[in-house]
Amino acid sequence: MIFQYELKDNSLRVMLPKELDHHSSIDIRTQTDMLLKTYQVKNLIFDFRQTEFMDSSGIGMVIGRCRNMEFSGGEVTAEHMNERIQKIFLLSGLHKLIKVKEGGDETWTETK
Amino acid sequence: MDRNEMKLTFSARSVNESFARITIAAFLAPLNPSVEELSDIKTAVAEAVTNALIHGYEENPQKEIEMHCMTAGQKVHIEIIDRGKGIEDIEKAREPFYTTRPEWENAGMGISIMEAFMDAVSIESHRDLGTKIIMEKEIGTV
Numbered sequence: 407m408i409f410q411y412e413l414k415d416n417s418l419r420v421m422l423p424k425e426l427d428h429h430s431s432i433d434i435r436t437q438t439d440m441l442l443k444t445y446q447v448k449n450l451i452f453d454f455r456q457t458e459f460m461d462s463s464g465i466g467m468v469i470g471r472c473r474n475m476e477f478s479g480g481e482v483t484a485e486h487m488n489e490r491i492q493k494i495f496l497l498s499g500l501h502k503l504i505k506v507k508e509g510g511d512e513t514w515t516e517t518k
Numbered sequence: 519m520d521r522n523e524m525k526l527t528f529s530a531r532s533v534n535e536s537f538a539r540i541t542i543a544a545f546l547a548p549l550n551p552s553v554e555e556l557s558d559i560k561t562a563v564a565e566a567v568t569n570a571l572i573h574g575y576e577e578n579p580q581k582e583i584e585m586h587c588m589t590a591g592q593k594v595h596i597e598i599i600d601r602g603k604g605i606e607d608i609e610k611a612r613e614p615f616y617t618t619r620p621e622w623e624n625a626g627m628g629i630s631i632m633e634a635f636m637d638a639v640s641i642e643s644h645r646d647l648g649t650k651i652i653m654e655k656e657i658g659t660v
Contacts, residue, residue, distance in 0.1 A: 428568045429532035459539070459557070461564040462627040490557055497634055498627050 411441060416448040424456050428463035435467050439474065448480045452504075455486035465498045472503050483507050519591040522548070530571045530581040530600070538567045538585055545587055546594060549657045558635035559594065559655060565628040566598035566651040573618070574602025574649055592657040601648035608641050 412419040420438055423430045441447070452468060454460075472482045483505045487495065495501045524545050528534045539560040546559065567583060575581040584599040605611050606618075612633075617626035632639045636653040643649040 425536055427532075427535050427564055428572065429535050432532065459560065459564075461561050461568065462631055463568055465627055494561075494631075497631065 411437065413441065413445060413447075416446060417451060418442065418445070418447045418449070419451040419453055421453045421455070422457045422464075425459040426457050426464035426467070427459065427461050431463045431467040435470065438471055442471075442474060442478070447475075447478075450475050450480060450482045452482070452484045453486055454484060454488070454491050457491055458488065460491055460494050462498070465494065465500055468500060469503060481505065521588070521590050523588045524586070526585045527582050528585075529579055530575045530577070530583050531579045532568075532571060532577075534583070535564055535567050535571070538583075539564055542585065542587060542596065546589070546657070549589060549592055549594070551657045555655070555657055559596070562632045562635045562639075562653055562655075563596065563598065565632050566596075566653070569628050569651070570598060570600035570602065570649065573605070574600035576603070592659075594655050594657060596653045598651045598653075599648065604645040604647055605641065605643040605649055606645065608643055611641070 410421040412421070418438070418441055420434065422434070426434075438450075442450070450471060452471075468484070475482050482503075484495070484500075485507045487506070495506070522545075526538070526541060528537060542563050543556050543560055546556065551559070563585070567585070570583045571577060575583075581600070581602065584597075586597040586599065588595045610616050612629050613626075614630040615626040629639070629641070632651070632653060636655045638654040640652045641649065642652070
């Protein structure tokens with residue numbers, strides 16, 4: 407499973423995996439919260455460019471991080487969602503909770 | 519009318535969520551579903567399997583989940599069965615954003631998503647006996 411984190415100027419970018427389900431959400435939740443606790447993150451960016459599947463566990467994981475960021479006064483953005491993920495966002499009302507960016511920051515470089 | 523059927527039993531482990539999704543997609547391939555239809559069914563199956571795993575069995579990997587799928591022509595009938603603790607109030611469980619486990623950060627969207635993506639969803643549940651989620655969808659109607 408590939409998901410990565412990039413920390414740059416108070417921004418944490420979470421590269422979400424191909425399939426964002428209950429199984430993959432468990433580790434992302436723990437690791438993201440650990441990073442949010444350790445560093446002063448002002449912007450949390452969920453990058454969906456690899457993501458082809460997301461279910462309600464993925465929605466729950468994103469909502470949970472939105473709540474954490476609300477406490478610390480930060481902002482949450484979602485980027486690079488395909489049509490499928492946008493449909494799930496609409497269906498769950500997630501688009502009302504989170505800033506959705508078309509296209510997104512192209513400076514991200516693929517790392518392993 | 520062409521009929522087909524499969525039954526699958528797997529351990530209630532979260533790693534098997536994707537196994538169940540991939541299996542249902544492979545089984546339904548002969549019906550020639552669109553990418554969208556297949557994604558809808560995979561998502562609905564994921565919700566039902568995740569519910570069985572975390573609510574029915576409270577993540578006990580010793581337990582087993584059954585997936586039963588029958589097709590008749592373009593009609594798909596899927597049952598996801600657990601023998602766990604059952605749903606106390608099915609009507610409440612169907613309400614969007616309702617969750618019995620807010621501390622687990624579940625969106626409370628599982629059943630709403632199944633209903634949005636399938637033509638029909640029904641739930642049979644008995645306390646301490648388990649839950650059966652029955653979902654139906656006709657392929658190629660849109």
